[in-house]
Amino acid sequence: AQSVTQPDIHITVSEGASLELRCNYSYGATPYLFWYVQSPGQGLQLLLKYFSGDTLVQGIKGFEAEFKRSQSSFNLRKPSVHWSDAAEYFCAVRDTGRRALTFGSGTRLQVQP
Amino acid sequence: DGGITQSPKYLFRKEGQNVTLSCEQNLNHDAMYWYRQDPGQGLRLIYYSQIVNDFQKGDIAEGYSVSREKKESFPLTVTSAQKNPTAFYLCASGRGGVYEQYFGPGTRLTVT
Numbered sequence: 001a002q003s004v005t006q007p008d009i010h011i012t013v014s015e016g017a018s019l020e021l022r023c024n025y026s027y028g029a030t031p032y033l034f035w036y037v038q039s040p041g042q043g044l045q046l047l048l049k050y051f052s053g054d055t056l057v058q059g060i061k062g063f064e065a066e067f068k069r070s071q072s073s074f075n076l077r078k079p080s081v082h083w084s085d086a087a088e089y090f091c092a093v094r095d096t097g098r099r100a101l102t103f104g105s106g107t108r109l110q111v112q113p
Numbered sequence: 114d115g116g117i118t119q120s121p122k123y124l125f126r127k128e129g130q131n132v133t134l135s136c137e138q139n140l141n142h143d144a145m146y147w148y149r150q151d152p153g154q155g156l157r158l159i160y161y162s163q164i165v166n167d168f169q170k171g172d173i174a175e176g177y178s179v180s181r182e183k184k185e186s187f188p189l190t191v192t193s194a195q196k197n198p199t200a201f202y203l204c205a206s207g208r209g210g211v212y213e214q215y216f217g218p219g220t221r222l223t224v225t
Contacts, residue, residue: 036216042218043117043217044203090155098158098169099144099161099210101214102158103156104155105153106153
């Protein structure tokens with residue numbers, strides 16, 4: 001079965017600093033990967049997705065992610081973090097059998113002024 | 114304005130009572146999903162439906178039931194058999210297959 005690991009439970013960065021959130025997946029074939037963001041008490045918003053092709057994908061709000069098959073990773077990056085980016089971030093992989101998503105446990109991002 | 118609506122946003126129930134959470138979408142999506150979110154555990158799949166009148170159990174279906182009589186609607190009933198029902202419940206929809214899912218705003222259920 002597919003699985004997703006987000007090693008960092010909580011990350012704090014300063015406003016204007018760069019950001020990288022880690023995501024590792026377990027899956028035999030080419031995975032379909034997603035990053036979502038959740039503000040407190042809200043639903044999840046899709047940031048970006050990878051299905052195939054170019055391994056560097058661009059998303060909304062200035063985020064990008066890079067798919068690295070050799071490392072089974074799909075890390076999320078942003079060159080300059082804004083205070084409004086403070087939220088929880090979830091990586092997910094599509095479960096081919098059930099066609100649902102399997103989520104990581106999330107990384108909570110705090111932004112210091 | 115297309116989207117997914119969940120109601121109510123907050124729900125309080127006494128132990129032993131069944132409660133139904135509403136989920137409606139006007140995105141014309143075939144697939145709909147229910148997830149449960151607990152602090153530090155990410156999202157866990159309760160039930161999913163790829164087409165009307167058909168649904169499957171997810172990873173934590175015990176104590177829950179669903180129906181899919183209309184394409185737009187996928188209500189979730191939390192029964193008295195669910196041992197720890199207090200949680201944040203998220204509904205999602207999608208075109209199915211490889212495509213992404215879109216989420217509603219969630220319902221926070223508190224059972225005392």
